[in-house]
Amino acid sequence: MVPKVLQINALDSVGGAGRVSYLLHNYYKETGIDSSMLVGEKKTQDPSVDTLKGKINIRYITPTLKRLKINDFISIDNNNLFSHPFYKSSNVIHLHNLHQGYFNLQNLERFSKENKSVIWTFHDMWPITGNSFHTFGCERWREDLDFKCNCSQKHSKYDLFLEKHLLKRKLEIYEKSNFIIVTPSCWLADLVKKSILQDKRIEVIPNGIDEKYIKYEDKNKLRKGLKLPLEKDIVCFNAHGGLKNIWKGGEYMNETLKEMRGKRDVVFLELGCDIEKRIDSVDTIKIPYTDDYEELYKYMQASDLFLFSSLAENFPLVLIEAQAVGLPTVTFDVGGSKEIVINGETGFVVEYKNAEQLASKGLEILENEELKKRFSKNSIQNFQNKYRLSTQADRYLKLYEEISDHEK
Incomplete structure (x- = not known):
């Protein structure tokens, strides 16, 4: 039938x-x-x-x-x-x-x-x-x-x-x-x-996720188009609700960012904020929530690292999206996150609620260009094999x- x-x-x-x-x-x-x-x-x-x-x-x-x-x-x-x-x-x-x-x-x-x-x-x-x-x-x-x-x-x-x-x-x-x-x-x-x-x-x-919204483009070209800094590491996080969303572990993300500041020349890209338009400050760029996924994926693809501090999840789409655009990821061991992010292959899975590990593993990726490239390549392959x-x-x-x- x-x-x-x-x-x-x-x-x-x-x-x-x-x-x-x-x-x-x-x-x-x-x-x-x-x-x-x-x-x-x-x-x-x-x-x-x-x-x-x-x-x-x-x-x-x-x-x-x-x-x-x-x-x-x-x-x-x-x-x-x-x-x-x-x-x-x-x-x-x-x-x-x-x-x-x-x-x-x-x-x-x-x-x-x-x-x-x-x-x-x-x-x-x-x-x-x-x-x-x-x-x-x-x-x-x-x-x-x-x-x-x-x-x-x-x-x-x-x-x-x-x-x-x-x-x-x-x-x-x-x-x-x-x-x-x-x-x-x-x-x-x-x-x-x-x-x-x-x-x-x-x-x-x-x-x-629907890959028709993903356009694999040169990172520097994307950064120029999005008016993002060319020479700095860009770390993005929290793709819905921003730091105010307690389910997304804002408290632990704040601790993580504090750990990372001063150790690398980093700009933090906060996605999904409850604001009407983009806000740029010294080391943080806030991007309002959007359902324009082509634009969202451009911001993610222009980044070097994705951090995920959520406290309650099943099988988060945002981790699949990070894999799809080749964005190395560090995530808490929450729900099915470790089924998406392959520890040591496409990113790192760290102890639940451990902001220190989230920061240290993020820095490890940023400081190792070869590791970052390998994670990026493996992430795209992981997406194409499993999550279309x-x-x-x-x-x-x-x-x-x-x-x-x-x-x-």
Whole structure:
């Protein structure tokens, strides 16, 4: 059976899951595959994307839900989902992020009753926890621990009660629902195998990016065009939210930059800042967030090093982007980062939250031109072998075809 795919996500084109789902959607449209998309909040003008509507406008009650810490797990009916032409014409439902208050998780049960083939890509830990995107090492969600943990985090009685209650409710829904789980990283797949979903089929399909936006150009030419210094090392970091984004480890990045200052003639390029236009200072250039990926990749390609201090990740696209443009990278050992950055071959993977190691390994790359060239060459090869959008899309397509044939 020819797959007719419906992608469902909180957003189209924005955020990691938004970009992944929208890239897949567009790739399939461009290659002749029937694809449509439903989202909680539409950001594009794409007519093949529409908004899921609820019987209640979630914005009116979000403050109350946030205070109760249940804003990501609600039971508001999506009153236009099952009557929507996108849903009716599809035979494969590809789910992505189902939190952010736009989707009733009980829809999973109805998908199964209506014999829809369902794939659910996990972009974070929310599906296997009560209500947490990331648990920062706490394992109370594990199937064998029954909410007992010895982590250093302080959990209130309400938090533990809520997590346990919501996880129990999820299990009740999952037991009545048929779906295949896909994780971009082996790291997350291993966690799922310890969770309430351990008996489901689990596949690993790494994320990919669209290489059409990457133009391999001379570094000095790029720097001249971008008005960047020609003779200095350029170190870029934090591709979304800048140092103000606590998830990106701004505290540790500040420590890293402090360690590096004075040891090399360096300019720091801060990408994705919450500003309207570029700001240049003595040793830092702030670049506002942009969805112009061709421009973003030019800044990355014009740099000598990428630093990544994020504290919670699954399979970050920005590390794939750094590999794609041949940018040597030093990253914390977080989530699936070490599956992307090959330690000692395309960059370095250092101890989680160790700013001193992040700085020292970054300096090691900057001080060794041969090492920098080798990492750059290996990074491009690593991307081309594993992380092209076409590679990711083809693997999903095979899965779509398999499950849609099974439903004949």
